[in-house]
Amino acid sequence: xxxxxxxxxxxxxxxxxxxxxxxxxxxxxxxxxxxxxxxxxxxxxxxxxxxxxxxxxxxxxxxxxxxxxxxxxxxxxxxxxxxxxxxxxxxxxxxxxxxxxxxxxxxxxxxxxxxxxxxxxxxxxxxxxxxxxxxxxxxxxxxxxxxxxxxxxxxxxxxxxxxxxxxxxxxxxxxxxxx
Amino acid sequence: xxxxxxxxxxxxxxxxxxxxxxxxxxxxxxxxxxxxxxxxxxxxxxxxxxxxxxxxxxxxxxxxxxxxxxxxxxxxxxxxxxxxxxxxxxxxxxxxxxxxxxxxxxxxxxxxxxxxxxxxxxxxxxxxxxxxxxxxxxxxxxxxxxxxxxxxxxxxxxxxxxxxxxxxxxxxxxxxxxxxxxxxxxxxxxxxxxxxxxxxxxxxxxxxxxxxxxxxxxxxxxxxxxxxxxxxxxxxxxxxxxxxxxxxxxxxxxxxxxxxxxxxxxxxxxxxxxxxxxxxxxxxxxxxxxxxxxxxxxxxxxxxxxxxxxxxxxxxxxxxxxxxxxxxxxxxxxxxxxxxxxxxxxxxxxxxxxxxxxxxxxxxxxxxxxxxxxxxxxxxxxxxxxxxxxxxxxxxxxxxxxxxxxxxxxxxxxxxxxxxxxxxxxxxxxxxxxxxxx
Amino acid sequence: xxxxxxxxxxxxxxxxxxxxxxxxxxxxxxxxxxxxxxxxxxxxxxxxxxxxxxxxxxxxxxxxxxxxxxxxxxxxxxxxxxxxxxxxxxxxxxxxxxxxxxxxxxxxxxxxxxxxxxxxxxxxxxxxxxxxxxxxxxxxxxxxxxxxxxxxxxxxxxxxxxxxxxxxxxxxxxxxxxxxxxxxxxxxxxxxxxxxxxxxxxxxxxxxxxxxxxxxxxxxxxxxxxxxxxxxxxxxxxxxxxxxxxxxxxxxxxxxxxxxxxxxxxxxxxxxxxxxxxxxxxxxxxxxxxxxxxxxxxxxxxxxxxxxxxxxxxxxxxxxxxxxxxxxxxxxxx
Ligand code: NA
Ligand code: NA
Numbered sequence: 001x002x003x004x005x006x007x008x009x010x011x012x013x014x015x016x017x018x019x020x021x022x023x024x025x026x027x028x029x030x031x032x033x034x035x036x037x038x039x040x041x042x043x044x045x046x047x048x049x050x051x052x053x054x055x056x057x058x059x060x061x062x063x064x065x066x067x068x069x070x071x072x073x074x075x076x077x078x079x080x081x082x083x084x085x086x087x088x089x090x091x092x093x094x095x096x097x098x099x100x101x102x103x104x105x106x107x108x109x110x111x112x113x114x115x116x117x118x119x120x121x122x123x124x125x126x127x128x129x130x131x132x133x134x135x136x137x138x139x140x141x142x143x144x145x146x147x148x149x150x151x152x153x154x155x156x157x158x159x160x161x162x163x164x165x166x167x168x169x170x171x172x173x174x175x176x177x178x179x
Numbered sequence: 180x181x182x183x184x185x186x187x188x189x190x191x192x193x194x195x196x197x198x199x200x201x202x203x204x205x206x207x208x209x210x211x212x213x214x215x216x217x218x219x220x221x222x223x224x225x226x227x228x229x230x231x232x233x234x235x236x237x238x239x240x241x242x243x244x245x246x247x248x249x250x251x252x253x254x255x256x257x258x259x260x261x262x263x264x265x266x267x268x269x270x271x272x273x274x275x276x277x278x279x280x281x282x283x284x285x286x287x288x289x290x291x292x293x294x295x296x297x298x299x300x301x302x303x304x305x306x307x308x309x310x311x312x313x314x315x316x317x318x319x320x321x322x323x324x325x326x327x328x329x330x331x332x333x334x335x336x337x338x339x340x341x342x343x344x345x346x347x348x349x350x351x352x353x354x355x356x357x358x359x360x361x362x363x364x365x366x367x368x369x370x371x372x373x374x375x376x377x378x379x380x381x382x383x384x385x386x387x388x389x390x391x392x393x394x395x396x397x398x399x400x401x402x403x404x405x406x407x408x409x410x411x412x413x414x415x416x417x418x419x420x421x422x423x424x425x426x427x428x429x430x431x432x433x434x435x436x437x438x439x440x441x442x443x444x445x446x447x448x449x450x451x452x453x454x455x456x457x458x459x460x461x462x463x464x465x466x467x468x469x470x471x472x473x474x475x476x477x478x479x480x481x482x483x484x485x486x487x488x489x490x491x492x493x494x495x496x497x498x499x500x501x502x503x504x505x506x507x508x509x510x511x512x513x514x515x516x517x518x519x520x521x522x523x524x525x526x527x528x529x530x531x532x533x534x535x536x537x538x539x540x541x542x543x544x545x546x547x548x549x550x551x552x553x554x555x556x557x558x559x560x561x562x563x564x565x566x567x568x569x570x571x572x573x574x575x576x577x578x579x580x581x582x583x584x585x586x587x588x589x590x591x592x593x594x595x596x597x598x599x600x601x602x603x604x605x606x607x608x609x610x611x612x613x614x615x616x617x
Numbered sequence: 618x619x620x621x622x623x624x625x626x627x628x629x630x631x632x633x634x635x636x637x638x639x640x641x642x643x644x645x646x647x648x649x650x651x652x653x654x655x656x657x658x659x660x661x662x663x664x665x666x667x668x669x670x671x672x673x674x675x676x677x678x679x680x681x682x683x684x685x686x687x688x689x690x691x692x693x694x695x696x697x698x699x700x701x702x703x704x705x706x707x708x709x710x711x712x713x714x715x716x717x718x719x720x721x722x723x724x725x726x727x728x729x730x731x732x733x734x735x736x737x738x739x740x741x742x743x744x745x746x747x748x749x750x751x752x753x754x755x756x757x758x759x760x761x762x763x764x765x766x767x768x769x770x771x772x773x774x775x776x777x778x779x780x781x782x783x784x785x786x787x788x789x790x791x792x793x794x795x796x797x798x799x800x801x802x803x804x805x806x807x808x809x810x811x812x813x814x815x816x817x818x819x820x821x822x823x824x825x826x827x828x829x830x831x832x833x834x835x836x837x838x839x840x841x842x843x844x845x846x847x848x849x850x851x852x853x854x855x856x857x858x859x860x861x862x863x864x865x866x867x868x869x870x871x872x873x874x875x876x877x878x879x880x881x882x883x884x885x886x887x888x889x890x891x892x893x894x895x896x897x898x899x900x901x902x903x904x905x906x907x908x909x910x911x912x913x914x915x916x917x918x919x920x921x922x923x924x925x926x927x928x929x930x931x932x933x934x935x936x937x938x939x940x941x942x943x944x945x946x947x948x949x950x951x
Binding site: 217220223224227228230231234236237291334336339340342343344345346347348349350351353419420421422423424425426427474477478481482486487525526528529532 | 626632633634635636660662663665666667668669670672676679680681789790791792793795796797799800801802816817818821822
């Protein structure tokens, strides 16, 4: 069981790594546009579409990775009054029976849209560049499906008492304790 | 189905307070109530918000600003910036918090995306304020309130969306929100000064001995630690002001600037870069998924006839001019507790505008008051985006209690700005008159 | 009011409260209510509320909503045949378009095209007046002035400006146009009609307005319903909805012109300089635009789809006839 979970984890870790690399690409494409337009009077037709597609990619490929790190923000000051076991049950059940299936379905819808875009050679509707949209739609589908898988993984971990909800704190370290 | 717009809110709060992550709660509620209306089709329908949020160019400012903030934080540039600042303003009560508000104002002038402004400044300023033993609620309130300046200080997405719905000039609205935005900054600063003066333990000034550094050393530290990041911040703003970059692109200028700065200080280590990228992805995904959830929630609320219900309620009310304005603003204020700005603008504003026009009320003036009240929606719990964003970066000892207590005075100040605009409409309407005729 | 027998959820590709929304969407909903005596109720939604702006056609096809309100302009990238219906550089002005659509077979061709390619029934509900060619930071008087011009535009006109005149079409998202124009990040932008642009306030930040709007001499908005759904409606109701659509087109056309002339007078009160291009320059631009359309039609025909060619032939024949024989009209302009 543990082995399976850890192996499946790799999906979100790898996709999260890709998303991290794409942050660099996003910065590059936008700066390229600024320099090309302001410096050389030669704006690109593609930077606009590429930029939002890269941002969407960071978001969706990073969603499962973010879930794995329990970094989707929760309001837990009331729920932490419940016993840890109850909290684990609540999260396990919601993830397993509701969120996992919901995102599996969204992933299915997204795959259908991507497939349809592929076979009809659909292009972006109002962009002057008019790129084919299936690669981006495909990324959305991959992101949503990996998100769904991660929900099932986390659910099992909650039910196996391996996860503690709200375990992930903010990104900053404690510098000084308050009195 | 007419019960949906009513029960959808308590249902949402149950999930949120059960500790289900906020974005997931919004999505679960949207899918389940939406299912009652559209059946299986709800998944096709709610795929729309996923697609439109992922394709929103303006939201691309989010990872760019987060990356910039993280680089400056992880390399220590941010902390040294505040240390240098502390040398100059440290003898003043609340100096670092004031510097934080001013930094928020500058970033707000470069971006209209609230989450981006809040995270970049929060990453830089929270460690400094903690180091100088500022009170947790003051830290939280300052970051949340400072972050919310993104919409009142132009440029602002909220204003752009509103302008198109109300058929008002974007430029006139930008001009109209300028003075109230500055006023809000001034009031925030005034409050911090007052609080630090009355309760020095909340924002302790540094001791005389600590401040007793020869002027030469002081200047040297300043030149090395203060100037470079300030130049960076003004590069972001400058690229916007000279027309080199659009607001979203200015964020990319900031990201590259932060990298160059870190490289110049020889602090750009592989490990730092990796961790900055990881933080960027985590926070971006978190914010974007909340936007998705909010957009889904708005659409299901609208589908269930929520807009019509609000319309019937508003139209049935009969008031004089003053009563009408108060009533509409009260609706926005109360809605702000549970909805985010996009839902408020999409659902309520189209209903208000014809009523305001029919009553002959100055649209610019009314809009600015709405903008001020919309600011409060970022801060008012339970659905308080700026608190969610702060949570994503806050160290574990900065708790929800600090945050909820911390935002209250700032919400009151925002309402104070509202009163000023209400009684002195010129604060809103004067600057736009200068624009007419170029 | 008596209770409606049918309610249609109908999203628009434009935000609620905006100039176009009021003119087309709200007017159509009201006209349907009156003409069908409340038998059909339209429940309108602004862009982005239940369906993203550019996904309205798809949402109707998917069955998420009963009907949708959008423009063929948003489908031009997918199939340039839409450009002929949406209006294109060098196309007919609003008045001639109105005649072509209702009396020259235009609407029928649009309906056949939608039904065959997308399984939708289309009703024209709005035809517009000419747009403003540019709000500009620099003077534009000849085609040479387009050279190196950073110009926010898109679609066919972007292609024409780039390929024929070495212009530099620039992509700027809607919400950032004002800021970038103000700070001279772009030299010029085109957006909409004089009446619709007035509230955008571009004239407050850019010193020149360039006319006439040869790039978009008119435009067209439609309401689409799934073909099966339309066919299943009672004959009487269909006739009533058609009447409501047609009434909306005529009313909104008059409203557009009315708002445009008012807006032009307002622009003249400001310091903005209004530049009307010389007849010869205008003609050159129009010829280039029509060439773009001809080439697109040729490409499509080469791929075995001659719909665009057919629609274009009808369109150009109408345009030629109109330009040769409408000289009798008193147009009241100086
Ligand atoms: Na702003
Ligand atoms: Na709130």
